[in-house]
Structure formats: C-alpha cells, structure tokens
Amino acid sequence: MRLVAEQLTVNFGGLLAIADVDIDIGPGEIVGLIGANGAGKSTLVNVLSGFQKTRTGSVKLGDSVLLGLSPDRIARAGVVRTFQSVRLFSGISVRDNIAAAAAVLGSGSESVDTLLELLDLADRPDSDAGSLPYAHQRRLAIARALALKPKFLLLDEPAAGMSPDEIEDLDRTLVELRDRTGMGLLLIEHNINLVMSICERLVVLDGGRVIARGDPDAIKSNTAVKNAYLGTEGGGH
Amino acid sequence: MRAAIPTLVILVVMILAVSLLGVFGSPLLLRVVIGAMINLVVVIGLSIFIGNSGILSFGHASFAAIGAYSAAWFTLPITMKKIFLPSLPAFVLSTQVGLAGGAAIGAVTAAITAAVIGVVIVRLSGIAASIATLAWLAIVHSVFSNAEALTKGTSSLVGLPIETNLFVATFAAILALVVAFLFRFSRYGLMLQASREDEAAALASGIPVRQLRLVAFVISAAVVAIAGVLKGHFLGILAVGQFYLEFTFLSLAMLVLGGMRSLSGAVVGTFAVAGIAEILRILSSGFEIFGLEVVAMPGLREIGLAIMMLLILLVRPMGITNGRELTLPWKRKTANELPITNDRTG
Numbered sequence: 001m002r003l004v005a006e007q008l009t010v011n012f013g014g015l016l017a018i019a020d021v022d023i024d025i026g027p028g029e030i031v032g033l034i035g036a037n038g039a040g041k042s043t044l045v046n047v048l049s050g051f052q053k054t055r056t057g058s059v060k061l062g063d064s065v066l067l068g069l070s071p072d073r074i075a076r077a078g079v080v081r082t083f084q085s086v087r088l089f090s091g092i093s094v095r096d097n098i099a100a101a102a103a104v105l106g107s108g109s110e111s112v113d114t115l116l117e118l119l120d121l122a123d124r125p126d127s128d129a130g131s132l133p134y135a136h137q138r139r140l141a142i143a144r145a146l147a148l149k150p151k152f153l154l155l156d157e158p159a160a161g162m163s164p165d166e167i168e169d170l171d172r173t174l175v176e177l178r179d180r181t182g183m184g185l186l187l188i189e190h191n192i193n194l195v196m197s198i199c200e201r202l203v204v205l206d207g208g209r210v211i212a213r214g215d216p217d218a219i220k221s222n223t224a225v226k227n228a229y230l231g232t233e234g235g236g237h
Numbered sequence: 238m239r240a241a242i243p244t245l246v247i248l249v250v251m252i253l254a255v256s257l258l259g260v261f262g263s264p265l266l267l268r269v270v271i272g273a274m275i276n277l278v279v280v281i282g283l284s285i286f287i288g289n290s291g292i293l294s295f296g297h298a299s300f301a302a303i304g305a306y307s308a309a310w311f312t313l314p315i316t317m318k319k320i321f322l323p324s325l326p327a328f329v330l331s332t333q334v335g336l337a338g339g340a341a342i343g344a345v346t347a348a349i350t351a352a353v354i355g356v357v358i359v360r361l362s363g364i365a366a367s368i369a370t371l372a373w374l375a376i377v378h379s380v381f382s383n384a385e386a387l388t389k390g391t392s393s394l395v396g397l398p399i400e401t402n403l404f405v406a407t408f409a410a411i412l413a414l415v416v417a418f419l420f421r422f423s424r425y426g427l428m429l430q431a432s433r434e435d436e437a438a439a440l441a442s443g444i445p446v447r448q449l450r451l452v453a454f455v456i457s458a459a460v461v462a463i464a465g466v467l468k469g470h471f472l473g474i475l476a477v478g479q480f481y482l483e484f485t486f487l488s489l490a491m492l493v494l495g496g497m498r499s500l501s502g503a504v505v506g507t508f509a510v511a512g513i514a515e516i517l518r519i520l521s522s523g524f525e526i527f528g529l530e531v532v533a534m535p536g537l538r539e540i541g542l543a544i545m546m547l548l549i550l551l552v553r554p555m556g557i558t559n560g561r562e563l564t565l566p567w568k569r570k571t572a573n574e575l576p577i578t579n580d581r582t583g
C-alpha cells in the first residue's frame with residue numbers, strides 16, 4: 001500500500017506555501033524532503049496529516065482517500081506525523097505520553113515498554129515529559145508516533161537541535177525500524193549528510209514547488225538544487 | 238490503574254473521616270458536613286470534565302438544576318404535586334418514587350441534555366468552549382426561571398421529602414469518587430488528558446478528542462445532577478437561584494484551589510473551602526473577643542474566600558495538591574523531585 005499525494009496546493013492569503021506538489025512513498029521506503037526554510041515542507045506534512053485543509057489535489061493511502069479526513073482519523077488509518085515544534089504532552093509522564101497513543105489501538109503496557117527501550121527513554125519513564133532534555137523530547141515524540149504502529153511515518157525535522165552523535169543514533173534507529181516494520185518514512189531534515197546517507201529518494205522543494213526529485217547522487221549533481229538550496233546549506237537552518 | 242489504588246484508598250479514608258465529624262458533632266456540624274459531601278459530589282463531577290479535558294466549564298450548575306427539578310417532579314408527594322405543579326403531565330402527577338429513583342431520573346435527564354448541548358461545546362476549544370458553557374447556564378437559568386408550570390418560576394418549590402442524610406451523602410460522594418477514578422485511570426481518561434496537554438498532538442496521535450470530551454461531559458453532568466438531587470432532598474426546597482452564579486463560583490473555587498488536574502485536588506479543595514467558608518460564616522455573624530464586640534460583617538464569607546483563593550493561587554498556581562494525586566509517601570516518584578536540567582535550545 002503506497003501513500004500517494006497529487007497536485008497539492010496550499011495558499012495562505014495569496015502566499016503559495018505549496019503549489020502542485022506530488023509525492024509518493026512506498027512501504028519500506030525512506031524519502032527525504034529537503035528545502036530551505038519557508039519552502040513548504042511543514043505545510044506538505046500538514047496536508048498529508050489532515051491539519052491543513054486544501055481543496056485541490058488528492059491524498060490516498062492505497063485505495064482509501066485521506067484528504068478531507070480529520071487528523072485523528074488519518075493517524076488511525078496509519079499515516080502518523082511528528083511536529084517540528086515537538087509538542088509533547090508536557091504535564092504527563094514519559095510513559096503516559098506513549099501510553100496515550102498506544103491506548104488508541106488498545107495496546108498494552110508491553111508495547112510501551114518496548115518503545116521506551118527502543119528510543120532510549122527507559123531511564124526515567126515517570127518524569128514529566130516537559131522536564132526531559134531536548135534530544136530526549138525529540139525521541140519521545142517519535143516513540144509516541146510509533147505507538148500507533150504507523151504504515152507511514154512523517155518526521156518533521158526530528159533531529160533539529162541534536163548533537164552529531166545523537167543524530168547518528170537516531171539515524172540508526174530509524175533505519176532499523178524501517179527494516180523491522182516495513183513502514184515508509186518521509187524525513188524532513190536540514191542535515192544534508194544525514195538525508196543523503198539514509199534516504200533512497202529525495203524530493204526538493206523551493207518556494208512551494210518541487211524543483212527536483214531522484215536518488216541522492218542525482219540530487220547532488222542537480223544544478224537547480226545547487227542554486228536553490230545546497231549552496232546555501234550552511235545558512236539553511 | 239492498579240498503581241493509583243493507594244490514591245483511591247486515601248481519598249475514601251478522607252471522606253469517611255470528614256463524615257465521622259458529622260456523626261459525632263453537633264446538629265449544626267452535621268448539616269455542614271452533609272452540605273460539604275453534596276459539594277464534593279458537585280466538584281468531583283466537575284473534575285471529570287474539567288480535570289481531564291482541561292476545559293473550564295461555567296455551565297455545570299445547569300445540570301444540577303436539571304437533575305434537581307426532574308427528580309423533584311417524581312419524588313414530590315402526589316398530593317403536593319397536584320397543588321404546586323398541577324400542570325405536570327398526568328403520568329408524572331400520578332407517580333411517586335423515592336430518592337434513589339429520583340437520583341436515577343435526575344442523572345439520566347441531565348446526561349441526555351448534556352449529550353445534546355455537549356455536541357456543540359466539544360467542537361470548541363479553550364476559552365471559546367468555556368464561554369459557551371456560560372451561555373448554556375444562562376439559557377437554562379432563564380428557562381427555569383420562567384417555566385412557572387415546571388419550577389414555580391422565581392418562587393420556591395417546597396415539600397420535597399427530606400431524605401438526604403449523612404449516610405446517603407457520604408455514599409454518593411464515594412460513588413462519585415469511584416466513577417471519577419475509574420474514568421481518570423482508564424485509557425479514555427489518559428487519552429483525554431493528553432488532549433488537555435496538547436490538542437494538536439493528541440489528534441496527531443489518533444485520539445478522537447471531541448468524542449472523548451463529549452463522553453466526559455456527559456458523565457460529569459450526570460454526577461453533578463445527582464448532587465443537585467441530593468441538595469433538593471437535603472433542604473426540602475428548590476429555588477432556581479440555588480443553581481446559578483454562586484453555585485458555579487463556589488464549586489469552581491473548590492476545584493481550582495485543590496488543584497484542577499487531580500482527583501485529590503477535588504477532594505482536598507472541597508473540604509478546605511467548605512471548612513474555611515464555615516468558619517468565615519460564623520465569624521461574619523459577629524463575635525466577642527477579649528470583651529471587644531466585633532460586629533456582624535455580612536459578605537465576609539465571600540470576600541474572605543476570594544482573598545484566600547488569590548493567596549493560595551499566588552503560592553501554588555496549580556492548587557493545594559499541585560495537580561498531583563495524593564499517594565503513599567514511599568510510592569511518590571523521586572523523578573519529579575529531582576528536576577532534570579533542560580537544555581532546550583529551540
């Protein structure tokens with residue numbers, strides 16, 4: 001079952017946040033979504049996850065139509081996103097952050113424990129989520145999303161603010177997860193080396209439009225991408 | 238749920254302890270304790286919605302009114318009904334049920350009403366939802382004040398059998414506590430609390446936020462309605478004004494002061510405010526100290542309560558319990574006492 005979006009356009013009072021964007025992710029695939037700040041990456045994730053309404057285009061998971069469904073129904077259908085701004089349930093415990101999402105499927109506490117281990121959060125499961133260090137918070141957001149057993153996981157800058165070591169760990173975890181569960185991943189990431197190393201395919205947005213797509217080597221040598229983005233990578237954060 | 242059992246036990250013991258004050262105290266104290274138990278049912282009912290969803294409701298007094306009056310239509314002795322409310326439907330005029338039956342009728346009527354109005358309220362979030370509950374209260378108050386045939390309008394409805402005693406009130410408080418406990422520590426309670434922390438993140442986690450809010454709203458309306466029924470059958474008299482702004486202010490003060498986010502907060506807050514309100518009430522009627530006569534100060538209770546609320550909230554913005562549940566000292570998590578440095582950068 002593939003996640004296929006076609007011809008998505010979002011307009012904020014005259015500002016084209018995304019225009020005619022197509023994206024297609026297969027099971028087990030890791031697709032990178034890159035582009036400078038304001039390119040429309042988060043907007044695309046918002047549309048795919050039902051947080052941003054749009055009248056044009058289509059979003060489908062296999063044969064079922066996702067566009068127009070509420071965000072919670074899309075998440076239950078298996079397309080789950082994380083937020084660039086993390087958005088944990090700050091006042092409740094680390095364990096309960098995951099348990100709340102697991103409760104949607106009626107999953108028990110073993111699956112919560114497994115996720116705590118997997119994302120290296122098992123050392124303080126009873127702390128309030130809001131009191132965790134930043135990198136832990138990012139990992140908890142991913143653990144919470146995984147509690148829904150997603151078919152497709154959309155990660156909006158999961159590594160922002162992490163140290164290179166933490167990024168490498170996260171990187172390894174994501175690939176391992178993909179191998180184990182066969183889920184598809186859409187990864188928004190500014191760290192170009194990370195994206196190039198783990199993604200099979202990349203989509204490059206600029207000014208809300210797709211300016212290039214293809215495998216990492218093709219993207220590296222694409223002149224349009226070089227001009228629009230790679231050249232400015234240092235400042236693209 | 239199992240980990241929270243000590244909390245339930247502690248709260249039940251607290252309720253029983255307060256109840257014992259009534260058993261061994263003066264007749265006046267007995268009345269105060271019964272009143273506090275009825276308030277506790279209100280506040281626990283409120284906390285089922287407010288505590289879990291994070292949406293402040295100013296409208297729950299309406300459900301107490303709906304419960305109280307719909308029960309009274311059936312519990313009033315038939316002879317009295319024919320005199321006071323002659324235009325009730327014939328089958329109501331010819332039926333009489335006891336307090337338990339009345340409570341069931343009140344709870345079901347309020348729950349059905351809440352399910353209808355709740356559909357509108359749960360579509361809103363934050364302050365908009367709260368304002369909607371206030372508007373709802375105004376509607377119900379206005380309808381009840383004018384529905385002469387059902388409520389005797391602005392005059393009082395008298396003759397309700399006085400059946401709310403200490404045992405009944407304590408039993409209702411413990412029942413309300415158990416209902417609230419089961420909901421709070423169920424998976425539905427957890428999901429709703431998650432939406433309280435961050436609605437968008439809850440939706441992104443697949444949580445059906447509106448539906449859960451509605452469920453909590455209906456359960457909490459039913460519990461508050463039972464308190465309304467008990468109140469009517471405690472005083473023997475119903476007036477629409479009993480279920481309006483003062484009722485709303487006092488019950489919210491109890492909840493906020495105790496700590497909105499925990500069930501322990503509802504219990505601690507109710508007893509603390511009820512106790513202080515009673516002391517202030519006694520003081521406000523004037524007293525003598527060292528031969529000096531302090532004159533009666535009407536309004537001292539309201540002003541004193543308001544000032545106390547301000548002071549407590551200044552020191553503990555999350556209420557007396559700080560939004561935590563009471564538990565056995567050795568079960569308290571050390572993690573929360575050792576704040577972890579937060580090197581948040583973005």
Ligand SMILES: Nc1ncnc2c1ncn2[C@@H]1O[C@H](COP(=O)(O)OP(=O)(O)O)[C@@H](O)[C@H]1O
Nearest residue numbers: 012016017035036037038039040041042043044
């Ligand atoms: N809710 C909104 N209202 C108005 N403009 C928005 C809104 N969300 C995003 N935008 C604008 O849309 C463009 C794309 O934003 P975004 O998708 O967040 O970019 P990215 O995630 O690639 O940095 C930006 O110009 C941004 O200012």
Ligand SMILES: [Mg+2]
Nearest residue numbers: 041042043084
């Ligand atoms: Mg973004």
